[in-house]
Amino acid sequence: MEFNIWPAIGWSLLATAQPGFAASEKEDDIIVEGTVNARFVPESNRSLPFTVNHYDALALEQAQIKDAQSLLWQTPGVALNTDGQNPESSIKIRGVGSINQVSNDDTSVVTMLNGVYIPQGNITNRLLDIEQVDILKGPQGTLFGSNSEAGVINIISNKPTERFEGHIGGEWGTRSHAFGEMVVNVPLIDTLSSRLALQYDQQDAALNNQQDGNKPLTEPQNFAGRVSLGWQPDERDTVLFTADRQRQRHNAAAMTLLDGRNEISVPKGAMDDGGNDTTLTLNWQHEWDALLFTSVTGWGRYYHFSAGPSIDARISERLYGTDYDSWGMFSDRQAMFSQEFRLASTPDSPFFWVSGINYLHTGRTHRYNGGWSEVPGWDYDPMNAQIHRRFTYDGIALFGETTFPLTERLELTTGLRHSWEEIGYRARWHANPGYANPGPTMHNDDQSLFEHYFTGRIAVNYLLNDDWNVYATWSRGHKPGGFSNWDTSIASGEPSTPYKAATVDSYEAGAKSLISSLKLEINPALFYSRTRNDHYFALIDPSRSFATVTENVDTESKGAEVSASWKPHADFTLKTGIDYTRATITKLPANSQSGGRTGNRIPDVPLWGASFAANYSHPMQLAALPVVFNANLNYRYSSPREADIGNHFKLSETHLINARLGFKSHWGDAYLWSTNLLNNRSPVFGFDYPALAVEDGGTGRGAHVGTRRQGRVLGVSYQYYF
Numbered sequence: 001m002e003f004n005i006w007p008a009i010g011w012s013l014l015a016t017a018q019p020g021f022a023a024s025e026k027e028d029d030i031i032v033e034g035t036v037n038a039r040f041v042p043e044s045n046r047s048l049p050f051t052v053n054h055y056d057a058l059a060l061e062q063a064q065i066k067d068a069q070s071l072l073w074q075t076p077g078v079a080l081n082t083d084g085q086n087p088e089s090s091i092k093i094r095g096v097g098s099i100n101q102v103s104n105d106d107t108s109v110v111t112m113l114n115g116v117y118i119p120q121g122n123i124t125n126r127l128l129d130i131e132q133v134d135i136l137k138g139p140q141g142t143l144f145g146s147n148s149e150a151g152v153i154n155i156i157s158n159k160p161t162e163r164f165e166g167h168i169g170g171e172w173g174t175r176s177h178a179f180g181e182m183v184v185n186v187p188l189i190d191t192l193s194s195r196l197a198l199q200y201d202q203q204d205a206a207l208n209n210q211q212d213g214n215k216p217l218t219e220p221q222n223f224a225g226r227v228s229l230g231w232q233p234d235e236r237d238t239v240l241f242t243a244d245r246q247r248q249r250h251n252a253a254a255m256t257l258l259d260g261r262n263e264i265s266v267p268k269g270a271m272d273d274g275g276n277d278t279t280l281t282l283n284w285q286h287e288w289d290a291l292l293f294t295s296v297t298g299w300g301r302y303y304h305f306s307a308g309p310s311i312d313a314r315i316s317e318r319l320y321g322t323d324y325d326s327w328g329m330f331s332d333r334q335a336m337f338s339q340e341f342r343l344a345s346t347p348d349s350p351f352f353w354v355s356g357i358n359y360l361h362t363g364r365t366h367r368y369n370g371g372w373s374e375v376p377g378w379d380y381d382p383m384n385a386q387i388h389r390r391f392t393y394d395g396i397a398l399f400g401e402t403t404f405p406l407t408e409r410l411e412l413t414t415g416l417r418h419s420w421e422e423i424g425y426r427a428r429w430h431a432n433p434g435y436a437n438p439g440p441t442m443h444n445d446d447q448s449l450f451e452h453y454f455t456g457r458i459a460v461n462y463l464l465n466d467d468w469n470v471y472a473t474w475s476r477g478h479k480p481g482g483f484s485n486w487d488t489s490i491a492s493g494e495p496s497t498p499y500k501a502a503t504v505d506s507y508e509a510g511a512k513s514l515i516s517s518l519k520l521e522i523n524p525a526l527f528y529s530r531t532r533n534d535h536y537f538a539l540i541d542p543s544r545s546f547a548t549v550t551e552n553v554d555t556e557s558k559g560a561e562v563s564a565s566w567k568p569h570a571d572f573t574l575k576t577g578i579d580y581t582r583a584t585i586t587k588l589p590a591n592s593q594s595g596g597r598t599g600n601r602i603p604d605v606p607l608w609g610a611s612f613a614a615n616y617s618h619p620m621q622l623a624a625l626p627v628v629f630n631a632n633l634n635y636r637y638s639s640p641r642e643a644d645i646g647n648h649f650k651l652s653e654t655h656l657i658n659a660r661l662g663f664k665s666h667w668g669d670a671y672l673w674s675t676n677l678l679n680n681r682s683p684v685f686g687f688d689y690p691a692l693a694v695e696d697g698g699t700g701r702g703a704h705v706g707t708r709r710q711g712r713v714l715g716v717s718y719q720y721y722f
Contacts, residue, residue, distance in 0.1 A: 034052075034054040034056070036048065036052045036054050036132075036134045037132070037134055037154060037156060038050075038052055038134055038136050038140075038152075038154070039143060039352070039354060039401065040115070040143070040294070040342065040344065040354060041344065041347070041352070041354075042347075043352075045512065046469060046512040046513075046514060047403075047461070048461075049413055049459035049460070049461045049471035049472070049473045049508075050136065050137060050138045050459070050471075050473050050475075050508055051077075051136075051137040051138070051508065051510065051523070051525050051527075051561065052134050052135065052136055052137070053075050053076070053134070053135040053137070054132065054133075054134050054135075055071065055132060055133045055134075055135075056131070056132045057130055057131060057132065057158070060127060060130060060133070062613070062615050062632040062634070062660075063613065063632070063634040063658055064632075064634075064658045064660060064673060064675055065127065066126060066127055066179070066201070067125060067126050067127055067222075068111070068125050068127060068153065068155075069082065069089075071127065071133060072091065072153075073636065073654075073656065074611070074634070074636050074656070075135055076561055076563070076577050076578075076579040076609050076611055077093060077094050077137060077559075077561055077579045077581060077609070078091065078092070078093055078135070079091070079092040079093075079095070079097075079604045079605045079606065079641070080092075080604065080684070081100065081101075081603070081604045081685045082684060082685060089101070090107075090604070091107070091108065091109040091150070092108065092109075092150060092583075092602070092604060092605055093108075093109060093135075093137050093138075093150040093151040094137060094138070094150070094151075094527055094529065094557055094559060094581055094583075095529070095555070095557030095559070095581045095582075095583025095602055095605045096108060096149060096150035096151075096477075096504055096506070096529050096531055096534075096555075096557055096583075097109065097149075097150045097534070098534055098535045098536070099534060099535065099536035099553055099555075099585075099594075099596075099602060099603065099645050100535075100536055100537060100603070100645075101535070102484040102485065102486070102499055102535045102536070102537040102550050103391070103482055103483065103484050103485045103499075104119060104332060104334070104364060104366070104391075104485065105147075105362075105364070105391060105393065105423075105480075105482050106479070106482060106499070106535050107147045107479075108147065108148075108149050108150040108151075108477075108479055108502075108534075109147075109148070109150050109151050109152065109153060110140070110144050110145070110147050110148040110151075110152045110153070111152075111153045111155070112144070112152060112153065112154045112155060113155045113157070113244065113279055113281070114155070114156060114157055114240075114242055114281045114283065115281065115283060115296040115298070115340075116279065116281045116296065116297075116298030116300070116338060117298065117336065117338055117360065118277075118279055118300060118302075118336075119302050119334055119336075125224070125246050125277065126199055126201070126222060126224040126246065127155070128157070128181075128197050128199045128224045128225075128226055128244075129157055129158045129183050129195070129197035129199075129226060130155060130156070130157055130158065131156045131157060131158045131159070132156050133153065133154065133155050133156070134152075134153075134154045134156075135151065135152070135153055135154075136151050136152040136153075136154060137150075137151045137508075137527075138150075138151060138473065138475055138477075138506045138508055138527070138529075139151075139455065139457070139475040139476060139477025139478075139504055139506050140152045140475075140477070141417055141455030141456070141475070141476065141477045141478055142399055142401050142415030142416065142417050142455060142456050142457055142475075143354070143399060143401060143415065143417070145358060145360070145395070145397055145399075145417065145419060145455075146395065146419060146421065146455075146478055146479060146480050147479050147480070148477060149477030149478060149479045149502060149503070149504045149531070150477070150504070157197075157226060157228070157242065158183075158195065158197075158228075159195070159228060159230055159240060160185055160187075160193035160194055160195040160228050160229065160230035160240075161185055161187075161193060161195075161230075162187050162193055163185065163187065164185065164186055164187060165185045165721075165722065166182070166183045166184035166185055166721070166722055167181075167182070167183055167719055167720060167721040167722065168181070168182045168183075168719070168720055168722075169181055169182075169668075169669070169717065169718055169719025169720060170717065170718060170719075171201075171673075171715050171716070171717040172715055172716055172717075173673075173713045173714055173715020173716070174712070174713050174714050174715065175203055175204040175216075175710070175711070175713050176202065176203055176204045176216070176219060177201075177202070177203045177204075177713050177715055178200075178201065178202050178203075179199075179200070179201040179202075179717075180198075180199070180200045180201075181197075181198065181199045181200075181719075182196075182197070182198045182199075183195070183196070183197045183198075184196050191231060191232050191233055192229065192230070192231050193229075193230045194227070194228065194229050194230075195226075195227070195228040195229075195230075196225075196226070196227055196228075197224075197225065197226045197228075198223075198224070198225045199222075199223070199224045199225070200221075200222070200223050200224075201221075201222050202219055202220065202221045202222070203219070203220060203710070203713070204216035204219055205217040205218045205219065205220060205250075205252060205254065206254070206262070206681075206707065206708055206709060206710040206711070207254045207256065207262055207263060207264045207707065207708065208262060208263050208264070209263070209264055209265065209266060209268065210263050210264070210265040210313070210314075211265055211266060211267055211268055211313070212268040212269075214263065217252055217254050217264055217266075217271065218250040218251070218252045218271065218272075219250055220248070220249070220250050220251040220252075221248070221249045221250055222246070222247070222248050222249075222251075223245075223246070223247040224244075224245070224246045224247075225244070225245045225246075226242060226243065226244045226245070227242070227243045228240065228241065228242045228243075229241045229242075236286055236287045236288070237284070237285070237286050237287075238283075238284070238285050239282075239283070239284045239285075240281075240282075240283045241280075241281070241282050241283075242279075242280070242281045243278075243279075243280050244277075244278065244279040244280075244281075245276075245277070245278050246275075246276070246277040246278075247274075247275075247276050247277075248273075248274045248275045248276075249274040250272065250273070250274065251273045251274060251275075252271035252272060252273045252306075252308060253271075253273050253306055253308075253707070254271070254312075254707050255311070255312070255315075255687075255705055255706060255707055256312050256314050256315060256705060256706075256707065257314045257315055257318060257703060257704070257705055258651075258683050258686055258704045258705060258706045258708070259704075262681055262708055262711070263314070264312050264314065265312050265313035265314045265323075266308065266309050266312045266313065267309075270308050270309055270327070271307070271308030271309070272305075272306070272307050272308065273304075273305065273306040273307070273308075274304070274305060275302070275303055275304035275305065276301075276302075276303045277300070277301070277302045277303070278300060278301045278302075279298070279299075279300040280298065280299045280300065281296070281297070281298050282295075282296075282297040282298075283295070283296050283297075287346065288346075289346075290345075290346055290349065291343060291344075291345075291346065292342075292343070292344045292345070292346055293341075293342070293343055294340075294341070294342040294344065294356075295339075295340070295341055295342075296338075296339070296340045296342075297338070297339050298336065298337070298338040298339075299336065299337050299338075300334075300335070300336040301333075301334070301335050301336075302332075302333070302334045302335075302336075303331070303332070303333050303334075304331065304332045305329065305330070305331040305332075306329065306330055306331075307327070307328070307329035308327065308328075308329075309325070309326045309327055309328075310326040310327070310328050310373060310375075310546070311324075311326060311375070311705075315689070315703055315705055316375070318699065318701055318703045319543055319689060319691075319692055319698055319699060319701070319702075319703055320375065320376065320692070320697060320698055320699060321698075321699045324373065324374040324375045325372070325373070325374050326371070326372065326373035326374065326375060326378075327371035327372055327373075328368070328369060328370050328371040328373075328383075329368070329369050329371065330366065330367060330368040330369070331366075331367045332364065332365070332366050332367075333364065333365045334362060334363070334364040334365075335362065335363050335364075336360070336361070336362045337360075337361045337362075338358070338359065338360045338361070339358070339359045340356055340357070340358040340359070341356055341357050342354055342355070342356035343355055343356065350404075350405075351402065351403060351404035351405065352401075352402060352403040352404075353400070353401070353402040353403075353404075354400065354401055354402075355398075355399065355400035355401075356398075356399055356400070357396070357397070357398055357399075358395075358396065358397045358399065359395070359396050360393070360394075360395045360396075361392075361393065361394050361395075362391075362392070362393045363390075363391070363392050363393075364390070364391045364392075365388070365389065365390050365391075366387075366388075366389045366391070366485050367386075367387070367388050367389075368383075368385075368386065368387040368388075369386050370383050370384045370385050370386065370387075370432055371432075372432075372434070375544065376544055376692075376696065376697035376698075377544040377545055377697075378434075379434055379435065379436035380435075380436055380437050380545075381544075381545045381546060381547065382429075382488040382490075382491030382492075382545075382546075382547050383488065383545075383546040383547065384431065384432050384434060384435045385429055385430055385431045385432055385435060385491065386429075386430045386432065387427065387428070387429050387430075387490070388427065388428045389425070389426070389427045389428075389483075389485065390424075390425070390426040390427070391423070391424070391425055391482070391483065392422075392423070392424035392425075393421065393422070393423055393424075393480075394421070394422045395419055395420065395421040395422075395480075396419070396420050397417055397418065397419040397420070398417070398418050399415070399416070399417035399418075400415065400416060400417075401413065401414065401415030401416075401457075402414060402415070403461075409462055409463040409464075410460060410461070410462050410463075411460065411461045411462075412458075412459070412460055413457065413458070413459040413460070413461065413473075414456070414457070414458050414459075415456050415457050415458075416454060416455075416456040417454065417455045417456060418452065418453075418454050419452060419453055419454075419455070419478075420450075420451075420452045421450070421451055421452070421480050422448060422449070422450045423448065423449040423450075423480060423481070423482050423483070424447075424448045425445070425446070425447045425448065425449075425482075425483040425496065425498075426444075426445065426446050427444065427445040427446075427483075427487075427490055427496065428442070428443070428444050428445075429442065429443045429444075429445075429490040429491055430442045431491075437491075439493075440493065443490050443491065443492075443493050444490075445490050445495050445496055447483070447495060447496065447498070449480075449481055449482070449498055451480060451481065451501060453478050453501070454476070455475075455476050455477060455478050456475070456476055457473060457474060457475035457476070458473070458474050458475075459471060459472065459473035459474070459475075460472055467513050467514065467515045467516075468511060468512075468513045469511065469512055469513070470509075470510070470511045471508075471509070471510060471511070471512070472507075472508070472509045473506075473507070473508045473509075474505070474506070474507055475505075475506050475508075476503065476504070476505055476506075477503065477504040477506065478501065478502070478503050478504075479501060479502040479503075479534075480501050481498050481499055481500050481501040482498060482499060483496050483498050483499070484496065484499065484537055484548065484550045486537060486546075486548045487548060487550060488546075488547045488548055491547075497550065499533075499535045499550050499552060500533040500552045501533065502531060502532065502533045502534045502535065502552075503531070503532050503533070504529055504530065504531040504532075505529065505530050506527065506528070506529040507527065507528045507529070508525055508526065508527045508528075509525070509526050509527075510523065510524055510525030510526065511523065511524055511525075518566075519566060519567040519568065520564065520565070520566050520567075521564065521565040521566075522562070522563070522564040522565075523561075523562065523563050523564070524560070524561070524562040525560065525561045525562070526559075526560050527557075527558065527559060527560070527561075528556075528557070528558045529556070529557045529558070530554075530555075530556050530586075531554060531555045531556075531557075532554050533552040533553070533554065534552070534553055534554070534555055535550060535551070535552060535553070536550070536551050536552075536553050536594050536596075536645055537549065537550045537551070538550075538551060538592075538593045538594040538595070538645075540593055541690075542687075542689050542690065543689055543690050543691065543692040543698060543702075544692055544696070544697075544698075549593050551588070551589050551592055551593070551594055552589065553585060553587065553588055553589075553594075553596070553645075554585070554586045554587035554588075555583060555584065555585055555586060555602055556583070556584055556586045557581060557582070557583040557584075557602070557605075558581075558582055559579065559580045559581035559582055559583075560579070560580050561577065561578070561579045561580075562577060562578055562579075563575070563576070563577035564576055564577070571616055571617055571618045572614075572615070572616050573613075573614070573615045573616075574612075574613070574614055575611075575612070575613040575614075575615075576610075576611065576612045576613070577610065577611045577612075578608075578609070578610050579608070579609040579610075580607065580608055580609075581605055581606070581607065581609075582601075582607060583601065583602040583605045584599055584600065584601055584602060585597070585598055585599065585600045585601075585602065585645070586598060594645045594646065595644070595645060595646030595648070595688075596645035596646055596647075597646075597647075600642070600645060600646070600647045601641075601642045601647055602642070602645075603641070603642045603643055603644050603645055603647075604641055604642070604643075604651075604685070605641055605642075606638040606639045606640070606641040606653075606654075607639050607641070608637075608638075608639040609636070609637060609638045609639065610635075610636075610637040611634075611635065611636050611637070612633075612634075612635045613632070613633065613634045613635070614631075614632070614633045615630075615631075615632050615633075616629075616630065616631045616632075617629070617630050617631075622663065622665075625665055625666075625667070626665070626666075627663040627664060627665040628663065628664040628665070629661075629662075629663055630660075630661065630662060630663070630664060630671075631660070631661040632658075632659065632660050632661070633657070633658075633659050634657065634658045634659070635655070635656070635657050636654070636655075636656045637653070637654065637655055637656075638653060638654040639653050640652055640653050643683075643685070643686030643687065643688065643704070643706070644686065644687060644688050646688060648688040648704070649686065649688065649704050651682065651683045651684075651685070651686050651706070652682045652683065653682065654680060654682045654709075655678050655680045655682075656676055656678075656680060657674075657676070657677040657678050658673075658674065658675045658676070658677065659673065659674050659677050660672065660673035660674070660717075661673075662717075667720075668718055668719060668720040668721070669717075669718065669719045669720075669721075670716070670717070670718050671716065671717045671718075672714075672715075672716055673714075673715055673716070673717060674712060674713065674714045674715070675710075675712070675713045676709070676710060676711060676712050676713065677712060678712070679711045679712035680709070681708045681709060681711055682708065682709060683706045683707065683708050683709075684706070684707055684708065684709050685706045685707065686704060686705065686706035687704075687705050687706055688702065688703075688704060688705075689702055689703040689704075689705060690702050
């Protein structure tokens, strides 16, 4: 009994009686084409008329990817703006996405876990006991709805099976790295099986604290757990329930000067950051002779908090010539409920079709406490207050997509979705006792938005021959309007100005091939996107105030990607790719306060990227013990990228190498490994503080600030399968 609501490539390491050894035995010497879940059913990647980056469990293991953030850094065409913990982390795919995120709801990439939407800010979540991850590029609004104008991250966990099996293991490394994982699959009765997965990890923060003996700022800790129950009462029905829990502590978001030093300067213990996330999913699928019915129910609660100085001493001394004390905090709570019903074709149908109805409700509260600050002008700063905001979203949508043959070689794909959405917003601003501006010290704001719209796509896929097919796709994406987390007009008694809905028209043309005679897979693609009214929030005078304004910006993105896999020998596989993205601003509002100009490059998006992976596996004898020797090398390069919309400075290029080598045997798997082998400490995001004149209390010097990535970690690991 296998609970395969989303069937995918099996990982033989977990499917054999003695997986630690048998998984590495050679089965064939050709490339096995990936099976992706981009449209709720298992399909060949080659059959889809758009790009999908596919990672199965083995690929994640070989690249030493254990969390979603690490995966995104390694994926071609994906740009990330994050301090590592902040729930407002912004993702762009092929240059499409918010210039910077003005709200948790202002997302352009949807993240799905077992068919259920989870907040994008959870990119730090652990990839625990994962079957596969598919990153779908280009607007996916037809099947995945709003906020997928750039793409979708579709995460699918391993499901319970009818066998007793599992594994337990751990890692130990430099920078206080410790990691432990346990997975146990237990059949309960003939029709019911269970699966438990637990994971814990910790590691020193990327920056050291000058005010704490130059020790690591914090020691982030993450705990993840999942319980899965699979029930198959008969041949036509399958039911899967999963409960996911993630807990993070001490993940302080550290912003400091980008001057080449891996240091921050804050009082000891002054910064903290963490969260708790819970996601429940219930999937039921019933199969008739010519029809599939699927029900997907999701429920979740997500909490994140962050507290600490608003700027560290190094920034303060550069801008103001002294170490000004400050403190603030914010928290974000979100509850989610979703329900989707689908009818679809069966796998043996002559053509693919799916239709359905989706409902999603979210309620979110964002609380901010300005605490205190000695920075000049703080007495008059609108952020010198406590601000409580409540956001609600209710959306319902009807959708359908089909792919059918026009000729023996030509297929047409069409999809359409109509969505109705209502966004609610309530806010209360209450000035702190030290607020010096005259007038009322409390204001309220209560608004709502309603919109309905179409998204969809049209694509053709043509089979040139047994090895090559070419495709062309047009798709329309949409991101609803809404309200900023940080709008400060309420301090003057003015209602918040909502940001506008964003739309994108995207075009892609490419080819996909699997040339068995050469043991080669190659996938080139060209893309072009035009986006209207994506979003940016600007600090009006960031050197002395955190007052903000939200602006709508038009953008353009064009480029190319090519990926290839080659298996010249049964023991050896090479994978490589090159990506080029030119993403620019095409229109700004009149009198924009962003500092940007038409033609500026979109921040965080590198012009060039390249990736390379080499995986070697060879059975051998170690003394009298049969083993399999494995060696893996993964490299990712990104060219310098602009730090902000004003293009004031560039973030340096990135070179990331993960490597490992070791043995698999009946007695377990043992490896030596390294992440970030070159110790590349390039910034992960940046921000420009303009200079404050001496007569206004400043030094006359500006500052480039941000945070840097974790350095090299060396370690050992051991894992035992049973």
